[in-house]
Amino acid sequence: MSMKKLLVFLFCIIFLTACGFEVEKNEEEGKEAIDTDTKDSEPNQNDDKEAVEVDKNLLSVEVTIPSSMIESTDESIAKAEEEGLKVTENEDGSLTYKMSKSKHKEMMNEIKKQLDQSMEEIKTSGDFPSIQDITSNEDFSEFHLSVDREGYENSMDGFAVLGIGITGMMYQLYDGASPDDYDVTINVKDSKSDEVFDTIHYPEDMQTME
Incomplete structure (x- = not known):
């Protein structure tokens, strides 16, 4: 990234900061506990898959961007979803991006x-x-x-x-x-x-x- 492009990007971040860009980390408990008996009976490959899924369910990060910083809600949501992020449009027009801790x-x-x-x-x-x-x-x-x-x-x-x-x-x-x-x-x-x-x-x- 050239310095000129970097500085343009950073000036945009000034406005994000001034408008109260908010980052909120949440640790969520999964709805169901892992059945250790079932886990022990599964092949190692399935154990690895479950471990990834548990990590995604138990640990998440939410990033909320105020509406004043969103030019197009539809485009922002579409772009985030392309990146594999879950997006929620809030009543005040802000967008909350939710991702696994691994993605964060x-x-x-x-x-x-x-x-x-x-x-x-x-x-x-x-x-x-x-x-x-x-x-x-x-x-x-x-x-x-x-x-x-x-x-x-x-x-x-x-x-x-x-x-x-x-x-x-x-x-x-x-x-x-x-x-x-x-x-x-x-x-x-x-x-x-x-x-x-x-x-x-x-x-x-x-x-x-x-």
Whole structure:
């Protein structure tokens, strides 16, 4: 994904966040317990199949998107169903996407993959020459940038900070963080002196951009 396309996508996520994009994780109990006697008598292949089905029934994730962010309800539902997701249209016009925990894990892994690729591209593409290195913690709530300070402060390379900050928030939201609690901290460090000369907090510092 090019940085231009990434930034366009991330600006869309700003509106998702502002409108209260909500992620709700639910653990549901299955209606029927597995009959262990029957299970023991079945071949191993059937045991594996049951294990998958039980995982899908017992663990689910719901993602609710407000109506203000839905351009076409029918198209949104059709697209989700193509991806194997169960969709419910709520009375307020919002859509709730329900998926198995395995599907949710797959989605989270894909977001992580895209974010890792974006961080690598920021470092190597040449679009942000002052940024020499980027690291993060596991849940993408904290990033560390090592930069050429003079070049960073006299360029538009700070747009890269916006990109990874919003993506970090998106990752946390999809992972179940409350819109009131999630936070991304970005520390910008001078590569020569190791001094942290700027710290950005999202979404708090997004207010200063308005």
